[in-house]
Each structure stands twice: as structure tokens, then as C-alpha cells.
Amino acid sequence: MIHDGLSVLESRIAADLARTAHPRAPWLKPVTGPDGTPAHDVIIVGGGQSGLATAFGLLRSRVDNILVLDRAPAGQEGPWRSYARMHTLRSPKDFTGPDLDMPSLTYQSWHEAKFGIESWDELNLIPKGHWADYLAWFGHVVDIPVRNEAEVIDIAPADGLLAVTVRSGGAQQILHTRKLVLATGQESMGDWSLPAPFSCLPASRCAHCAETIDFAALAGKRVAVIGAGASAFDNAATALEAGAAEVHLLCRRPEAQVVQPYRWLTFRGFLRHLGDLDDAWRWRFMSAIMALREGFPQATYDRCAGHVAFRLHLGAPVLSAIDGPGGAELVTPSGPVAVDFVICATGIDIDLAVRPELSRFAGNIASWADRYTPPATERDERLGRFPYLADDYALCERVAGETPWIADIHLFSIASTMSFGASGSSINAMTTAVPRLVSGLTRGLFRADAGRLWAEFQAYDEPQAVVRKPACEPSS
Ligand SMILES: Cc1cc2nc3c(=O)[nH]c(=O)nc-3n(C[C@H](O)[C@H](O)[C@H](O)COP(=O)(O)OP(=O)(O)OC[C@H]3O[C@@H](n4cnc5c(N)ncnc54)[C@H](O)[C@@H]3O)c2cc1C
Numbered sequence: 046m047i048h049d050g051l052s053v054l055e056s057r058i059a060a061d062l063a064r065t066a067h068p069r070a071p072w073l074k075p076v077t078g079p080d081g082t083p084a085h086d087v088i089i090v091g092g093g094q095s096g097l098a099t100a101f102g103l104l105r106s107r108v109d110n111i112l113v114l115d116r117a118p119a120g121q122e123g124p125w126r127s128y129a130r131m132h133t134l135r136s137p138k139d140f141t142g143p144d145l146d147m148p149s150l151t152y153q154s155w156h157e158a159k160f161g162i163e164s165w166d167e168l169n170l171i172p173k174g175h176w177a178d179y180l181a182w183f184g185h186v187v188d189i190p191v192r193n194e195a196e197v198i199d200i201a202p203a204d205g206l207l208a209v210t211v212r213s214g215g216a217q218q219i220l221h222t223r224k225l226v227l228a229t230g231q232e233s234m235g236d237w238s239l240p241a242p243f244s245c246l247p248a249s250r251c252a253h254c255a256e257t258i259d260f261a262a263l264a265g266k267r268v269a270v271i272g273a274g275a276s277a278f279d280n281a282a283t284a285l286e287a288g289a290a291e292v293h294l295l296c297r298r299p300e301a302q303v304v305q306p307y308r309w310l311t312f313r314g315f316l317r318h319l320g321d322l323d324d325a326w327r328w329r330f331m332s333a334i335m336a337l338r339e340g341f342p343q344a345t346y347d348r349c350a351g352h353v354a355f356r357l358h359l360g361a362p363v364l365s366a367i368d369g370p371g372g373a374e375l376v377t378p379s380g381p382v383a384v385d386f387v388i389c390a391t392g393i394d395i396d397l398a399v400r401p402e403l404s405r406f407a408g409n410i411a412s413w414a415d416r417y418t419p420p421a422t423e424r425d426e427r428l429g430r431f432p433y434l435a436d437d438y439a440l441c442e443r444v445a446g447e448t449p450w451i452a453d454i455h456l457f458s459i460a461s462t463m464s465f466g467a468s469g470s471s472i473n474a475m476t477t478a479v480p481r482l483v484s485g486l487t488r489g490l491f492r493a494d495a496g497r498l499w500a501e502f503q504a505y506d507e508p509q510a511v512v513r514k515p516a517c518e519p520s521s
Contacts, residue, residue, distance in 0.1 A: 050158035055186055058149045062187070065147070071107050073490060074497065078221030079204045086110045087486060088209055088220060090197045090402070091228035092189075093123035094180055095457050098143035098475050099226055100189045102483035105145070108490065112220070113189055114211060116196035123230065125177035128255045130279040133170035134472070135342050142475040143183050150187070155179045170344070197402045200225060202450040223493070224486055226438075226455045227402075230470055231255070231393055233458035234403070234432060238394040240271070242366045242375075243387060250373050254280050254390040264288035266385040269375055271363060273301050275341040277390035281355065282348040284388070291354050293382050295375065299360040305340035306333075310467060317477040319466030320436065324417040331463050332425050338392075358382070395430040395460065406448045411441040413463055431463035432456060437485020438465070453489070457482050 078084040086108050089096045092115035100113050115122050123129075144150035156175070157165045184191060192213070199210035206221045227233055237253040252258050254276050260283050268289045270281045273296035281292045310316070319327060349355045361377040366387070375382045397407035414429030435441055438455040442448055457469035457478070465481075467474035491498075 050161075051155075051182075054149060054154055054158035058147075058186055061147055061149045066105075069107070071109065072498075073108060073110065073494070075110070076206070076221075076223060078206060078208075078219075080219070080221075082221065083110075084206055084221035084223065085112050086222070086490060087112075087224045087226060088207075088222040089113045089226040089228055090209075091115060091122075091226075091230060091233075091458075092117070092184070092191045092193065093228065093230055094143055094472065094475070095230070095469050095479075096122075096226070096228035097180060097184045097189055097191075098145060098479045099228055099457060099482060101143060101183075101187050102145055102479050103486065104187065104189070106483055106487050108487060111190065112222075113191040114195040114197055114209075115191060115193050117193060119191070119193040120177070120181055122193075123177070123180070124255070125173050125180075127257070129173050130254075130283045131173060131275070131345060132348075133172050133344070134176055135170070135275055135345065136472050138165075138168055138171050140472050142472045143180070143479075144476075145479060146476055150183065152176070152179050155182060199405060200402055200454065201405060202448075207450065207453055224453045224455065224489060226457055226482070226486070228457045228469065229402075231459050232400075233456065233469075234400065234460035235394045235396040236399050237389075238391050239389050240363070240391055242363045243271070243389060246366055246368050246373055246387060250368060250385070251387040251389065254388055258388065260284060260287040263386055265290050267291040267293070267372065267383065268386050268388065269293045269295055269373075269382060269384040270388045270390055271295050272390035272392070273298070273341075274339055274390060274392070275345050277388075278341050278345045278349050280388045280390055282345070282352075285349060285352040285354055289354060291356065291384075292349070292352070293356045293358055293384065294349070295358045295361040295363060295377065295382065297360075297362040301357070301359060302338055302340045304337070305342070306337045307339060307467060307473065310334065311473055313477065316467060316474045317481075320464060320468070320481070325419075327464065327466075328413070328417055328419050328428075329423060331466060332419065332423050332428050334466075335428060335462065336425065393459065395427070395432075397432075406451055409443045409448045410451065411443045415443050416441075428463055432460055434461060434464040435485075437489060438469075438482050439485070439489075455482060455486065 073086050076084040087103055089099055092113045096113050100111055103111050141151050195211050195213040197209055198212050201208045203221055206223055207225050209220045211218050211220055237255045239253055243251050263284050264287055266289055268284045270277050281294050284292050363375045363377055365376045367374045372383050372385045397403050397410055411433045413431050413433045416433040433441055438457055440451040440454045459470040461469040468478035
């Protein structure tokens with residue numbers, strides 16, 4: 046029955062895609078790289094939800110010569126089967142995403158086909174494993190070409206194209222492409238941060254929340270989780286459920302952030318047009334929203350609060366950490382906290398130079414600090430490091446003319462947020478942000494091909510009708 050449901054849905058999708066395929070005409074011509082091998086029109090780095098949705102949008106625009114690369118094994122893309130330590134998605138079940146507004150491709154349609162309509166009606170939040178299964182099915186059903194276990198380690202200019210160095214199975218290969226999308230997720234422009242006080246702790250005592258952590262080994266141990274966002278609570282809950290003796294969640298601020306600013310901004314106007322505002326308005330909105338950080342949902346809190354071993358410390362920034370044979374002592378303004386293991390859920394730091402694929406040109410990627418000086422009351426050094434993107438999500442040069450080819454590298458990740466609001470790395474924004482990105486990509490390809498298209502138009506002589514000679518010529 047279950048399989049029948051999915052195969053019926055897949056037939057419906059095929060019909061829906063066929064009915065909405067207009068205009069069907071291919072419009073791009075094969076391009077060859079400098080080494081004589083075929084080049085791609087677009088390579089997408091990252092086969093998570095953003096990469097898949099972008100690929101789908103491109104296929105719908107008849108940009109067929111594309112390839113998605115992901116360093117993770119098939120099915121392991123994104124955080125869902127690794128460091129996402131919640132049971133369910135935090136976002137409401139009816140947020141649509143990679144379907145790009147095609148009803149038969151939504152999570153709801155997949156869920157109803159697989160588990161029944163009643164199951165959807167009864168569902169509160171989407172189990173994260175189901176979301177990962179849905180994404181894998183989505184990529185398969187819309188036929189996205191994905192190469193897994195293929196890590197992009199360098200991007201360079203190559204005779205008007207981009208040369209993309211891919212490491213796969215111990216070997217390296219160079220692929221050529223006209224355009225490149227970095228859909229590389231949360232750490233796209235930096236890395237998970239370990240705040241300064243923790244740098245003295247050995248790896249056996251301290252990890253950031255996106256690392257693989259042996260939670261079973263924390264049974265009976267004292268654990269500190271640094272941060273108070275949803276991921277901090279998820280890690281605390283996982284440690285509690287693994288039998289940790291004490292879990293201390295240390296929140297720097299005097300109050301926990303319970304308001305979720307991303308709920309407020311969930312309306313088409315903001316999601317679609319924040320990126321159309323001038324720099325002052327974009328900075329004002331996004332610096333305020335990002336300074337608040339994401340609030341955690343009730344279920345995330347309740348998962349911790351139900352355990353007697355859980356302690357929430359508010360107004361407890363860690364001033365220093367001292368490692369000793371009996372554990373680590375974390376010094377806070379309200380006294381020391383002694384623990385055996387520390388998990389930092391303190392977010393991502395923007396540091397382009399640490400990304401191998403960016404290192405060749407990281408120094409010439411324009412940041413917000415390069416382009417905009419906010420009023421003193423709105424200054425934020427961390428947010429100033431976010432890349433300042435063009436209206437098609439392309440990287441901009443810090444010094445014009447040094448690396449002009451980076452205009453063909455488009456960034457669609459969490460680091461796009463300062464320029465466009467919720468956009469890359471967001472389920473919430475996918476239906477508005479992906480079409481804008483796809484439109485930017487097709488605009489660039491079309492503009493670059495204008496000369497070739499003009500010549501093709503000049504040569505176009507396909508008659509649409511046959512004009513027959515009239516039976517009687519009018520008499521002169
Ligand atoms: C723990 C966690 C929980 C979240 N929960 C929610 C939620 O409940 N609801 C919600 O709306 N949002 C949530 N988000 C936010 C967002 O939806 C996720 O981060 C989502 O995974 C973003 O999708 P993405 O495709 O942009 O990035 P990802 O899913 O992270 O995919 C990026 C991919 O790029 C690949 N990659 C990176 N670098 C390279 C390279 N150099 N070469 C090749 N491949 C590379 C990675 O292997 C990865 O598969 C959550 C985020 C996190 C971190």
C-alpha cells in the first residue's frame with residue numbers, strides 16, 4: 046500500500062512537471078573547457094536541501110548541463126543524520142521548501158503518500174529522519190545529477206570558465222563550469238567557533254556541537270553546554286538522555302532568548318524583498334535580527350527541563366577555563382562550574398581563509414564592513430565579516446579587477462543572510478530565495494550568450510505557415 050502511494054505520487058509529479066514545462070526549448074550550447082573536455086553550465090557545491098532546490102530550479106529553466114557535488118556519502122548530506130540532535134525539525138510542518146511551490150513535490154505530499162493522510166493530520170513536527178528521507182527522494186524523483194564523496198578543494202579562473210578541483214576517492218580531478226553555486230551550508234564561509242576561554246582544553250574535554258560526540262561515554266559525567274540557542278538545548282538533551290550526571294547549560298545573557306525573530310519575518314514581503322532594500326535598511330533589520338539569535342521552541346526546552354540533572358545558568362559567560370586532572374573548571378561571574386566535558390554551541394565564525402575552496406581568493410571577497418558603515422548604535426564586528434553579495438548572490442570583489450571571475454561564484458548559504466535576509470540554509474525562505482538565485486544564474490548565462498543568440502536569431506528561418514498561391518491572381 047505504502048509503495049503504491051508513492052508510485053501514484055511519482056506519476057502525478059511526472060505529469061505535473063510535463064504540464065508546467067513551458068517553455069521547453071533548450072537554449073544553452075555545450076561549452077568546452079581549456080583541456081578539451083566538456084564543461085558544465087553550473088556546478089553546485091553542496092547536495093543538501095539548498096543545492097537540490099537550486100538544481101531543480103535550474104532544470105526547470107532548461108539549464109540541464111549541471112552537476113551537484115557533495116563531500117558526504119549519499120544520504121548523509123547536511124546535518125540531519127549527524128549533528129542535528131533534535132528529534133524533529135523545529136520549523137512548522139507546513140513550511141514548504143525544495144518543491145518550489147509545486148504541490149505534488151511538497152513534504153506534505155510525500156508524507157501523505159508514504160504514511161497516509163491521517164498520519165499527516167496527526168503529525169505535530171516533522172521527524173528529522175523523515176526530512177532527510179524526503180530530501181533523498183526529492184533529488185531522485187526530479188532526477189538531479191549528484192556526485193557524492195566529491196569534495197571541492199579549489200576554485201580558479203580558466204579561460205573565461207571556472208576550474209573546480211574535486212577530491213574524490215583519493216584522486217583529484219579538475220572540472221570546468223561557467224557558473225558555480227556554493228550551497229555549502231552553515232560553515233560555508235568559516236567554521237564552528239570555540240570561544241577563546243576553551244582553547245586551553247584538550248579535544249578529549251571539549252568539542253563544538255557539529256562534531257561527532259560519543260554521548261554514551263558521557264553517562265555518569267558532568268557536562269557543560271555553552272550557548273542557549275536551539276542546538277545548545279538539543280546537545281544538552283542528548284547528554285541527559287545518555288545518562289549524564291549533571292548537564293549545565295551556560296547562557297551568557299541574563300535572559301534566555303525565547304522570542305523567535307525568524308517567525309516574525311516569515312511573510313512573503315520580507316522573504317522576497319529584504320534583499321531589495323538599501324544597505325542601511327538591510328543592515329538595520331538583519332543586524333537586529335541576528336543579534337537576537339534564534340529562539341528555541343518549547344519542545345526543545347521541555348526535552349531538557351524534564352530531567353533533574355539539568356541546570357540552566359543565566360547571565361553566566363565563561364570568563365576562563367582551567368583544565369585539571371579531575372576535570373575542567375569554568376569560571377563564571379556567579380562562581381565556578383566543574384565539569385568533565387564541554388560542548389560549545391556558540392555558532393559559526395565567518396573566516397573565509399579557513400575554507401580550502403575559497404583560500405585562493407578569500408582576501409578579495411568584499412565583506413559588509415568593506416561596503417557599509419552603520420551608525421555607531423548598530424555596529425557589529427562579527428556581522429561586518431559577512432560577505433557583501435551582488436543581487437544575484439554572486440561574490441563581489443574587495444578590490445575591483447583583481448579577481449573579476451568571482452562574479453561567477455554565487456553563494457547560497459547561511460552567509461547570504463546579511464545580504465538577503467533568510468535565504469540560503471533556510472527551509473523557510475526556499476520558495477522565494479531559490480527562484481531569485483536561479484533567475485540570477487540564468488540572467489548571467491543569457492547575458493553572456495547575447496551575441497551567440499543574436500546570430501542564431503539572424504539565422505532563424507523556420508516558417509510557421511505555408512502561404513499557398515491564390516487560385517486566381519487578381520487582374521492587374
Ligand atoms: C543542527 C541544525 C538544525 C536545524 N534545524 C532546522 C529546522 O528544524 N528547521 C529549519 O528550517 N532549519 C533548520 N536548520 C537550518 C537549515 O535548514 C539547515 O542548516 C540546512 O541543513 C541547510 O541546508 P543547506 O543545503 O543550505 O546546507 P546543508 O544541509 O548543510 O548542506 C551543505 C552540504 O554541502 C556539503 N559541502 C560543504 N562543503 C563542501 C565542499 N567543499 N565540497 C563538497 N561538498 C561540500 C556538505 O557535505 C553538505 O552536505 C538547522 C540547522 C542545523 C545546523
